[in-house]
Amino acid sequence: MILIMMIVLAAPRMVVAQNWASKMFAENTHDFGVVARGAKAEFRFQFENKYKEPVHVHSVTTSCKCTSPSVTKDWINTHEKSDIVCKFNTESFTGQRSADVTVRFDKPYWAEVKLRITGVIRGDIFFEPGIIEFGQVEQSSAPAKTVRVSHQGNSSWKISDVKSTCPFVKVQLKELFRGQGVVNYELTAQLTEAAEPGYVQNELILYVSQVQGRNSPSVNTRVPIAFTANVTSALEVSPSIVKIGPLKPEESVKTKVVVKSKTPFAITDIVCDDVNFSCKSNETAGGRLHLLELSYEAKDVVEGEVKNTIKILTNLKNKSEIDLPVVVTISK
Numbered sequence: 001m002i003l004i005m006m007i008v009l010a011a012p013r014m015v016v017a018q019n020w021a022s023k024m025f026a027e028n029t030h031d032f033g034v035v036a037r038g039a040k041a042e043f044r045f046q047f048e049n050k051y052k053e054p055v056h057v058h059s060v061t062t063s064c065k066c067t068s069p070s071v072t073k074d075w076i077n078t079h080e081k082s083d084i085v086c087k088f089n090t091e092s093f094t095g096q097r098s099a100d101v102t103v104r105f106d107k108p109y110w111a112e113v114k115l116r117i118t119g120v121i122r123g124d125i126f127f128e129p130g131i132i133e134f135g136q137v138e139q140s141s142a143p144a145k146t147v148r149v150s151h152q153g154n155s156s157w158k159i160s161d162v163k164s165t166c167p168f169v170k171v172q173l174k175e176l177f178r179g180q181g182v183v184n185y186e187l188t189a190q191l192t193e194a195a196e197p198g199y200v201q202n203e204l205i206l207y208v209s210q211v212q213g214r215n216s217p218s219v220n221t222r223v224p225i226a227f228t229a230n231v232t233s234a235l236e237v238s239p240s241i242v243k244i245g246p247l248k249p250e251e252s253v254k255t256k257v258v259v260k261s262k263t264p265f266a267i268t269d270i271v272c273d274d275v276n277f278s279c280k281s282n283e284t285a286g287g288r289l290h291l292l293e294l295s296y297e298a299k300d301v302v303e304g305e306v307k308n309t310i311k312i313l314t315n316l317k318n319k320s321e322i323d324l325p326v327v328v329t330i331s332k
Contacts, residue, residue, distance in 0.1 A: 020051070020111065021103075021105050021111035021112070021113050022113050023050070024047040024048055024049060024050060024055070024113075025045060025046075025047045025113060025115075026046060026047075027045065028045070028113065028114065028115050028116065029115070029116040029117075029118075030043045030045070030086070030115075030116070030117055030118075031118045031119060032088055032117070032118070032119030032120075033119060033120070033222070033224065034119070034120045034122060034221055034222065034223050034224075035088065035090055035119055035120070035121055035122065035223065035224065036090065036121075036122055036125040036126060036127045036130075036149075036223055036225070037090055037091070037094060037121060037122060037123050037124075037125060037126045037127075038090055038091055038126050038127050038128060038129075038130040039090050039127045039130045039131070039224075039225055039226070040090075040129075040130040040131035040226055041087070041088035041090055041119065041226070042085060042086065042087050042088070042226075043085075043086050043088075043117070044072075044083040044084070044085050044086075045083065045084040045086065045101075045115050046081055046082070046083050047076075047081065047082060047083075047084070048076075048079065048080070048081045049076040049077060049078055049079065049080055049081075050078075050079070051078065051108075052078055053078075053107070053108040054075060054076065054077050054078070054107060054108070055075075055076045055105060055107060055108070056074060056075055056076075056105060056106055056107035057071045057074040057075075057076075057082070057103060057104070057105060058104040058105060058106035058107075058110075059102075059103075059104045060084060060101065060102070060103050060104070061101070061102050061104075062099050062100070062101050062102075063099050063100040063101075063102075064097065064098065064099035064100075065089065065092075065093075066088065066089050066092075066093040066097040066098075066099055066121075067086050067087065067088060067089065067097075067099035067101065067117045068086075068087045068089060069084055069085065069086050069087075069101045069115075070084075070085050070087075071083070071084055071085070071103075072085060084101065084103055084115060086099075086101055086115070086117050088117065088119055088121070090121050090130065091130075093121055094121045094122070094123030095120065095121060095123070096118075096119075096120050097118070097119055097120070097121060098116070098117060098118040098119075099116075099117045100114055100115070100116060100117075101114070101115040101116075101117060102114055102115075103115065122221075122223065124151055124152055124153045124154075124157075125149070125150070125151055125208070125223060126149075126150045126151075126152075127147055127148070127149060127225055128147065128148045128150070129147060130225075131225065131226045131227065131228070132145045132147060132189050132204070132225060132226070132227035132228070133145070133227070133228055133229075134191055134200075134227070134228065134229035134230075135229070135230065136230045136232060137191065137229055137230070137231055137232070138231075138232055138233075138234050138262060139193075139195065139196070139197055139231050139232065139233050139234045139319060140193040140195075140234055140319060141191075141193075141234075142190060142191060142192060142193050143190070143191055143229075144188055144189065144190040144191075145188070145189055145190075145227075146186060146187065146188045146189075147186075147187045147188075147189070147225065148176075148184065148185070148186060148187075149184070149185040149186075149187050149206070150182070150183070150184050150185075151182070151183040151184075151208075152181060152182055153181050154181060154183075154210045154211075155178055155179055155180065155181055155182070155183060156210050156211040157183045157208065157209070157210040158183065158208065158209060158210070159173060159185055159187075159206050159207065159208050160207045160208065160209055160220075161206075161207040162187065162204055162205065162206055162207070163204070163205050163207070164202060164203070164204045164205065165202060166200065166202040166227075167192075167194070168191055168192050168194055168195040168196075168200065169189055169190065169191060169192065169202070169204070169227065170189070170190045170192055171187065171188070171189050171190075171204060172187075172188040172190075173185055173186075173187055173188075174186045174187075174188075187204075187206075187225075189204065189227060191229055191231070195229070195231050196231065197231050197232060197233040198230075198231060199228070199229075199230050199231075200227075200228065200229040200230075200231060201226070201227075201228050202226075202227060203224040203225060203226045203227065204224065204225050204227060205222050205223070205224050206222070206223040206224070206225065207220065207221075207222060208220070208221050208222075208223055209221070233319065233322075234261055234262070234263075234316060234319035235259070235260075235261050235265075235314060235316060235319040235320075235321075235322045236259070236260050236261070236322075237257060237258070237259050237260075237312065237322050237324050238257070238258045238260075239257070240324075240325075241324070241325045241326070241327065242255060242257065242294065242310075242324060242325070242326045242327070243326075243327050243329075244296055244326065244327070244328045244329070245328050245329030245330065245331070246329040246330065246331040247296075247298045247328065247329065247330055247331070248298065248330070248331060248332065249298050249299075249301055249330065250297075250298060250299065251297075251298050252295065252296065252297040252298065253295070253296055254293060254294065254295045254296075255293075255294050256291060256292065256293055256294070257291075257292040257294055257324065258289065258290070258291060258292070259289070259290045259292060259312055259314075259322070260288060260289045260290070261288055261314075261316060261319075262288065263288065263316070264287030264288055265287060265288070265290075265314045265315055265316045266287065266314060266315045267281050267290055267292075267312060267313065267314055268313045268314060268315055269313040270292070270310060270311070270312055270313070271310070271311040271313065272308060272309070272310045272311070272326075273308070274306070274308045276296055276297050276298065276299055276301070277294065277295070277296055277308070277310065277326070278294075278295045279292055279293065279294050279295070279310070280292065280293045281293075292312075294310075294326075296326075296328060298328070298330055301328075301330045302330065303330050303331060303332055304329075304330060305327055305328070305329055305330075306327070306328040306329075306330060307325070307326070307327050307328075308325075308326050308328075309323050309324065309325055309326065310323070310324040310326055311323055311324075312324060
């Protein structure tokens, strides 16, 4: 009787624990849709510790080897985030695939969360390489990457269109071979000069079709291929924002700012509509680095924050100017 009572009393707490762990996840299912053999297909289930106690991931397991799960960080403090990364093993499996990924927590107490992965791996479509990785590229450099897209089984198979929701990628498609049930394409993706600095992660959607039979309509399918890029600015300033003060009225201060680029450049002008600012420039490192001495004199100012922007103009062709935000705090 005592054992039965202990189980009955413990059951509600176990349910609460499960709910507590599940609430950290914004979503618990993902469908990759149709992916090509060899394509890089990964999805991150992000979760956040919304509670006071630290959370520890004891283990992450999968019900199917078609999916390889891992955790980016197993100890998560309050308000920190982590990811359960689920990799679809498109190199080793084909067809309709699904996996239940179990995330087990042992701190602050035991709990399990189930995540669901589904998708169809097309064995007749192959990408080489399986992802378009531009790597770290300088803004306005417009790099290009090429992927070989192959199909085996039906000579009527064709790529009718390639689209992307990212406006910074242009695509060219060239058919290399068609015959004996084999079709080969060369897909070239180019990052445009308009790509903004930062990490870009998106996908191209290939619209493919093939005729099933003489009297049958063609079958249309959407097949994605992922692309990533880390775009760095051609012109950088450090620090990215200048904070001065607190200063009293009539006080003055000097600070230093570094402006740099991978290619030599000259600073042609420094513009600011606040007459309390003045600036001197010293060129170093073969013209790739400039040291600015920024001066501020608190004349005719009132207590509070003074916000402004200093515009640094250069002779660089692709990135000729950069803005430097400045915040000055004035106190009595």
